Amino acid sequence: MRFLRRSLTGVFLLAVTLVLLAWAGSLVRGAIVAKMNQEPRSFPQRERVLSVNFAMLDPQTIVPELTAFGELRSQRTLDLRSATGGIVEEVSDALVDGGTVIKGDLLLRIDAAVATAALDRVRADLQDAEAELRDAERAFVLAEDELTAARAQSALRDQALARAQDLAGRGVGTTAAVETAELASSSAQASVLTQRQSVASAQARIDQATTSLARQRINLSEAERDVSDTEVYAAFDGQLSNVTLSAGGRVSANESFAQLVDPTQLEVSFRVSTSQYARLLDERGQLVQAPVTVTLDVSGLNLAGTGKITRESASVASGQTGRLLFATLDTALGFRPGDFVTVRIDEPALENVALVPSTAIAADETVLLIGDDERLHVGQVSLLRRQGDNVIVSVGDYAGRAIVAERSPLLGAGIKVSPIMPEGQEIAVLEPEMLRLDPDRRAKLIAFVTDGRMPDDVKARILAQLEQDEVSSETVERLESRMGS
Template sequence: MRFLRQSLTGLFLLALTLAGLLYAGVLVKDAVQDRMSQEPRIPQARERIFTVNVVPAQGERIAPVMEAYGAIASRRELQIRAAAAGRLVELSEAFEDGAAVTAGEVLARLDPAPAQAALDRADADLMDAEAERRDAERALEIARDTLTAAEEQAELRAAAFRRQSDLRDRGVGSAALVEEAELAASSARQSVLSSRSALAQAEARVDQADTSLARARLTRADLARDLEDLTITAPFNGTLSEVAGVEGGLVSANEQLALLVDGDALEVAFRVSTPQYALLLDGNGDLRDLPVTVTLDVYGVALQATGRISRDSAAVTTGQSGRQLYARLDQARGLKPGDFVTVAIEEPPLDNVVRLPATAMNAAGQVLVVGADERLEPVMVELVRQQGDDILVRGDGLEGRAVVAERTPLLGAGIRVRPVYPAGQEPRQEAAVDDAELIELTDDRRARLIQLIEANPRMPEDVKARILGQLNQQRVPAKVVARIEDRMGG
């Protein structure tokens, strides 16, 4: 009996379990059928609002700055060379690399003994030439006197011949005396010719003496100049570089001993592209005298100098492009020839241009501005200059608008945004708002809105304080309430 009772109890519990499982299955089936029979519920789509950084567009008068790279050079460099071969017998204490020298300072001397001996010989030759000149002048004076005497004797002989001829015609003289007087007159004329020849020779001797004297003087001047060239002096104030001479060493003619650089006459040579060069020309096609600023950045320490553009290259070097320009520097302290520097050229000012980040404009020349209801609108602009990471543009309807600083593929016309202005450039709030834009809030609704604003961790503190101040007013702008409820989902 006990076994039968336990068996029946087990069967009863099993039947209850199966009945419960069957009932549960029926409930699940009914629930699924009811769910599937209902119409699909589509959630209300919410418009996505992007937060963008904006900059106010303000037309200004801006002087664009063109950047280029160049090298410092000196306008005056002189190679110190030996004018003649010889031995260096004296060197200045300042004859070393980096030493500053003044104009007229003696830098080095070559051995003057051979040059002095040659100059002494030239002096002796000059004395001989002067003596020959004096002797030739005396000989010329004697030749002139001899010619005068011969001419007088010839005149006397001619007069005697005429007298004998008259006597013969009157029958007093003889033919022999006439013939003898004629021969004497002819001999006197021959003597005059000989004296003239001697005078010409004396004059030629004087000319030759003058030539020899001039040649001796030139030789003496050349040797004196050679002797002076053995003393090497600095022609201008500067700094020595590439010093190679040593005292007692032999140098050859035209051998370079040092390089003298004028550190106060520096200029910068830099290259710009042809379009950039065109911007630096005036209406007549001449290069403008524009100011430049040269900067040498050395481990965070910047050496700067100012100057003005002075000239440009006459031709384009083979294999190069653009234009080579030169600018003279004023007070270029710390800069040395050979320094590679950055050159900033200040162009003539431009009127009514707007400075924007370069990321604000796309390839089509458009920028996005915040329009009505904080939706983006495209505006065409004209690119005037590129200034590093900024651009200078002009455009109709751009003045006073808020321009998106950084364009992304997600931004476009009609997109609603939340503009974020730079610090201190927020738009000025209007002093009065139309009554139609103000609404009154219930206490629960006001508290809920305030709680949402205070709980938003991404909202800037200055914006949060401004919105809380509006919510605490008796009448709140409807646009502010609609924006907050829009973002919280109703």
């Protein structure tokens, strides 16, 4: 009996356990089915608002500044050369690198012994030429006197011939006497011809002596110049560089021993692109004499000078592009030839433009305008100039509007933003374009919003806008773009 009772108790407990397991399984299955059939919970979604910096499109007149790099050089640079060779006897104390000289200062003197001896010889030859000319002139005078006497003698002979012929005609004279008179007259004429040749020879001697004297005077001038060339003087005020000579050294003819530079008359040469060059032309195509500013950064201390553009290169060198321009400096304190400087050129002024950060404009020259309800709107502008980290754009119809100063991939049309406004400034928002919808179009938009998965407050706000007579074009475009997607 005890065994049977214990067996029945075990069977009863097993049955109760199975019933409890079945009941628990039924509860779990019911919970899973209920969970699967339950509608998904919807949490209210809040629109994301981004904070942005903004810039104002205030129309103004701006003078663009073109930046280039150039090299300074002196407009007056002279290579000092020795016109004659020899030993250097005397050198000026200023004949050193960086030495300052004044126009007319003696720089060096070369041994003039050879040049002086040559000058003395030329002077002696000049005296011989002058003596020869005087002798030729005296000989010419004597030749003319002899010619005069010969002509007088010939006239007498002609008279004697005439008398002899007259006597012979009257029967008093003889034929032999007439012939003798004729021979004497012919001899006198020959003497006149000889004296004329002597006068011509004397005149030729004078011409030769005059030519010789002129040559000797030329030689004298050259010899005197050779003597003067033994001394070299400064041609203008300036400073010396590349000095390679000292006292006691030997210099050869045409040897360069220094360079004289005028540091007060400087100009800068710089290269600009062809497009930049085109902006510096006037309506006639001539280069304008635009003002320039030259700066040199020296350990944080900027040396500055001003000037204006004066000319351009006649041709473009092989392998180069753009244009090479030259500007003369009016003030150049502290500058020296060879300095590599920054050149800033003032271009013609631009009107009705604005200066904004370069991060505010996209590659397609569009900006993000802050429009209705602080939402972004795309606007098209024209990029005119780049000025460092800023750009100059045309304002057009967006005068006084606010744009996003720093664009990012998160920003686009329709995005709501929170502008970070500097103190004392207000944003001029762009009023949206309003549309009057036909009933079918309005019904489609209302159905799309009603069936859409939007927060209830957003649905209510959009439906309230769609029930108005006129609806914002931005709202309509945004909803229709989502309907198409």
